[in-house]
Amino acid sequence: MIEMVIEQRRRSLGGGLEVGRVLPFAKRRMVGPFVFFDHMGPMDLARGVDRSVDVRPHPHIGLSTVTYLFDGELMHRDSVGSEIAVRPGEVNWMTAGRGITHSERFEKARAAGDHLHGIQAWVALPEADEECDPAFTHLAGDSLPTWDHAGVRGQLIAGSGYGLTAGAPVFSPMVYAALTLAPGATAELPGGYSERALYVAQGTITLDGRTWGAGQMLVLGATAGAIGSEAGARVMVLGGEPVGPRFLYWNFVSSRQERIDQAAADWRAGRMKLPDLDDQEFIPLPEDPARPG
Template sequence: MSHSISHLIDGRLHDLGDGFFVRRMLPHLAARHIGPFVFFDHMGPVTMAPGTGMDVRPHPHIGLATVTYLFDGAIRHRDSLGNVQDIRPGDVNWMTAGRGIVHSERTPDAERASGQKLHGIQIWVALPKTAEEVAPEFHHHPVASLPLIERDGARLRLVVGDALGLHAPVRIFAPMFYLAAEFERGGKFVLPAEYAERAVYAVDADLLVDGEPLATQRMAALAAGAEVEIVSPNGGHAVFFGGAPLDGERHLYWNFVASSRERIEQAKQDWVAQRLGHVPGETEFIPLPT
């Protein structure tokens, strides 16, 4: 293994129903989190036939922020604050759960009628202890509002945080970065050493990490303190992310993230009693797993 890679991460496939699979990369035994990123799901790519779609019924979150980023397709977000927002490739939907929010994720009507290919990444960021109980928020940032760098056969969009001297408009609570990259054949990018914890994920094509092969749909947690050259021999998508280390371990249960087990137990009771909110216009919900 390259001196630039501290460990390699292979994901696990999860069936969310109706043949819709995600590849879960974090949390992992080798890396419970990278910076504040505690959860990483690669959705699809999946082709949905006309008349079918994704239907993730209303469910709750606490103690985290979710960020959804698509390469293909569209998802409609609805939440207990009353927000209704479609997200399309390159846009960012950032939801700060804080002390509690409920949302659903479904295929929009037009895409459900026509059928669509859906492909994207969903990440959870643990909020720092000082912000775990903030008021919930939702913000949508269209693709045109996100910083873009094009060089050496790579297009790099800053989805969240600060990197390469750029600043994304998403409101965050701790130092972090998240770059979505699209490479031409032979494209390259040097990832600076500005954060203590960093990782790279090969979305749909193999990469070279300081000359070391990183296969498609594998993640490499990078060693701290040195810049790393990424080369895409055949072109494709990749994701780079990381940040300052978390301010302590986190407990994860279902859709809840918290710095104490007691807070998780409270959230479980609140959901069973339906005290965390309701998505306007929707009556169904996902029960607490037993």
Template sequence: MLDLVIDARPAAIMPGFDVKRILPYRLRRMLGPFIFMDHAGPVHVPPEQLPSLDVLPHPHIGLSTVSYLFGGQVTHRDSLGVEQIIRPGEVNWMTAGSGIAHSERFEDPGTLAGGALEMIQTWVALPEAAEEQTPTFANYQPQELPIFTDQGVWMRLIAGDAFGLRNEVKTHSPLFYLHVVLQTGARFGLPRGYPERGAYVAKGSVEVNGRLYTPGQLLVFTPGLNPVLVAREPSTLMLLGGEPLGERFIWWNFVSSRRERIDQAKADWKAGRIALPPNDNAVFVPLPEDKSRPAGSPPPQALS
């Protein structure tokens, strides 16, 4: 019933800012089109340390970044001139395509009081035909995202198609992405019709086929089976998956179906050919030193 259980590993985004890294994993590079997943927070810092959490301008190609907050807020700025405050329950979908740079800054001390900031960041790899598309950014408000409730179950569709729910979040391949909250004893299944499916335990604990799974674990399920997840306490899950896209190379913040495109992106960022956000261009993250890691093995990435 379970192909694999992935335990989140600590990863440093910026000095003093660690996250739980779930994907990529050495035994599972992708889940459907999802190629990267981080869980940040809850963050506990005094207001004077806020600037140390800022993720400075950095580049992406060949993917969409998806930002989803449980609490707090983040200010996004990108090469298109977009400046967007990201709040809980919104979907922020930036498609890098041929190349974009963006920053994420934590500028309101009130949003971090008591460790309020908590967010999930994923990257969705693009189909080959869309890898070089023009970059775009879209913010979707909570009222645009359908919610389903049942006894002990609350669910929001972040993107894709699941359980008969759809929304207007623009995706590029078949996928599903859900925020699910279960009360103690609630039972929940997975969307059908997708070959690759997983459930990340963000909070609480769930039982599957008699075994207990706890926060920081991504459960990757066997295709064709229809497991039931039972909440053993109030629990928050992120369900995700979809159709696989084929092999992808990933290095730092770059994703591509072609290794040589990664090399080109390195050269472009180093030479300044990927534009910085016009309203956040004083500093940026330099290209990391390439220490000849094995193919497909990424150095530490930025948050999104």
């Protein structure tokens, strides 16, 4: 059932913020439309934490970013005018399309301290939708389909699975869900998609006669199955239908290399609008210390 195991690799985002990067991986670039998968934390942020830990304004094209938190709070601002905090069990779904910029800041942590733990994934848009208008959708916890049965609590973040459909504006067939398993519980894994994976965010699970732990992504075959957990676990289930190969550079995703090059040139030249409520700084293009204009 398990086709590949991907271990997270620790990456610094600067300012003391570190993530576990899972996708893309050299031997497995995507799972369905999922082209990027970062595990944030778990980590404690002290009261008064320096602003250098914030993720300053930066651009995206050709994808939707999906932010989901287990613990903590992030303040999101973007170039379509959004300003909203994402909290545990909520979803920030931002569709970049032809271009969007946004920032993520730890304002709650600066005021009172915080414990951060969550996942940010990127979903590649189909070629026909790569240049769609940018948009942002916030889904509060009570608007996400949920279930609680036999020691398994689940939230459907996006797409369709477990007999449910989420409200996130997806562009291709996919499933993305968060499961919490109580000690001794067994959870079903949905079939119906040609590519699937699960990621252990916390605790341990058993599958194919082995135990797997936090920081491991298991790429699965298409056949439905089940996982167990002796001590309890948090697991992300993801998958869908492939949208074709993608080029990826920095925060840009596209089916065409020339579009990536254009986006980089636009950011370097200052042609991409910064967030309406956070336009006083930005992250330069990698190895590009300043942006003219």
